[in-house]
Amino acid sequence: MIGTIVQTSFRSLRRDRGAFLMSFILPIGFFTIFGFVFGSMRTSGTPRVAVLVVDQDRTDASRALVRGLEREPSLDAVTRPKATKENPAPADYSEASAQDAVRNGDAPAALVIPAGFGANPISFAPGGSRPTFRILHDSSDPVAAQVVAGMLQKVVMTSLPSMMAEAGSREFSSWVGGLTPQQRRQMDTGLGQLRKYEQEQDAQPAATPKSTTDSAADLSGMVSVDIQDVVGGKKRNPMISYYAAGVGVMFLLFTASAAGGSLLDESDSGALDRVLSARVSMTTLLAGKLAWCTLLAISQLILMFLWAALVFHLDLFTHIPGFLIMTVCTAFAVASFGMLLASVTRTRGQLAAFSTLIILTMSALGGSMFPKFLMSNAMLLVGRFTFNSWAISGYTKVFWRDESIRALGPEIAVLLTSAVVLFLLARWFARKWEYA
């Protein structure tokens, strides 16, 4: 008896070829995607942290430090914005322009090399007159500032060995009451060799990565660093809008897929035939389903953010216009995606398997499952092809950066264009329901 039940179930699954294949492809496919995602993270090391470097010192020492930062493989250090058609030769970052760039989300942190660094760069003792570096950071990325601070200590040591040795010898000399002339000559010879080594290092291309196995942990404190929040410092819960958007969009995708699946149910029951034999065209029917899915998604997002405001103190009520615009655009795009999924598949089984694979993949790559600051640049680039990424980006602009509605232009354009394109595709695939 049990054997018959198993056999019947197997035959039913096997007859639904799409669902049958997806039953096996889904786990393998998802595993493969995660393997690539996390495998690439391991082989490429820690994701590079973008940092804007402002050189206020303008000495040989500060320039050597900048070059060292640019060579550091765990950092993506830049001193000026990328050239554009409008501005083919952009000026170096100033403290103000770097701060604006961090606020705009161009980079999670900016490092300001203070004036006077070259004259008194490092100290092996606490206190002293050494100038303080400042890291201006966006606290929505809690990792970036710490990475920059740590890497700064390392780079100071590895790119300025002569300066470190010179300062060390001065320190040593002051402690032991001065060096003999012979000791001084030997010290100068050694420093000369270190300077030659620095010049050789400077001659190497900046993009050449070096080993990342060095540890700077035991050198922390050689330079003084002050970390300052320039975005979200006064916010009570830095990541809540990120997760509200990320989790919200992921479940919205599942909801839209299920709502779109009502087309398959109605096709099975014959209700679709009856509706289409009345004065309802396929386009009208799909548009009606799209409207319903969009309203459902809007309701879910509103509930999600109201909950975030109530429980996690998200500042929802001072961001209503931006929130509404992002919510409508996101819901519209997600609903269109649900229509497409339903129209591409032929059975509920296929829809469930197909949508699970796509939605979980999109959510993983788009930032719904893992914070974007933990992702490599390659992952971030791939993630730009997901709704999740654009929705998170838009909501972050609204709630975290307090940006104007105009700043949401790219997100609105991408989401609305996607919605229209996906709906047109869904309409094209829905021809299968129109006529036999």
Next chain:
Amino acid sequence: MTTVPASTAVTNGPTAVPREHPPLNVDSVVKRFGASTAVAGVSLEIPQGASFGLLGPNGAGKSTLIRSIVGRVRPDSGSIRIFGHAVGSAAARAELGWVPQELALYPLLSCRENLQAFGRYQGLGGKTLEDAIAWCLDWAALADRSKTPVKTLSGGMKRRLNMAAGLIHRPRLILLDEPTVGVDPQSRNRIFEMVEALRDDGATIIYTTHYMEEAERLCDTIAIIDHGHIIAMGSKEALVAKTFGTSSSVLMHVGPATTDLAAWAAARGGTATDNSVLVSVEKPTEIAALLEAAALDRLEILDVTLQRPNLESVFLHLTGKELRA
């Protein structure tokens, strides 16, 4: 072109009135699915007020023809017009009411909500819609169940609501596709009454069924379709007469016989199987001569039945299949 005879047919002549388009005109419709031809050049015209039964064994092309009339199947060639309007046009959709074989309803919605939805899909609104819903609930005897979710209704009630949902816009041409499938005799009788009410109101009805008694009761004209062709069409009496003439069958069961039963039957133009003989007669009075001959040949007659051919016989004769097979 096969035209259904109708007393209301208008003839051309010196006193001819402008002829209204027939409710349904099917002209040389062909539909193929791959190498299989489901409908092979069907032509027919159904006049106003006709009650037209479409019978056919499974796979004969009946469903494809019906779905073509509804606009859910696009023929490869030929044309279908409803009151002169091309199938699929807004005017044709307004004139046609389709009751599909499936229970094409929203199971979680109430009877009223279902009717409301399908009424709006047909372009009704406001008081017109409310009046239509009231008529449907009354016609389907579901007024006291208007707020009941469909999934909790009995099979017969669902069938009646299924019919009402297809006819809420009061179309003039009604296509009922096996509306009594899976219902108990009491509910079936109620459905018959509903169909008869529509017929009495002057609607033109196309009715498909696997139950011969339904076709005999509800349809004045019957067409039999097989292998994509309409192989016979007319009233029940005309079909029987055309197929079997005026003859009847006499079935005699006999006791153990010493005579060669097959030879005895063959000599009278009949057949014999085991202990029964089937002979064709033109008049019932010929039975007396048969009985006399049997007595002379010492055949013991156990019982005699005079069988008049019916629609079932016609169907079996023409298609070689039982209607409900």
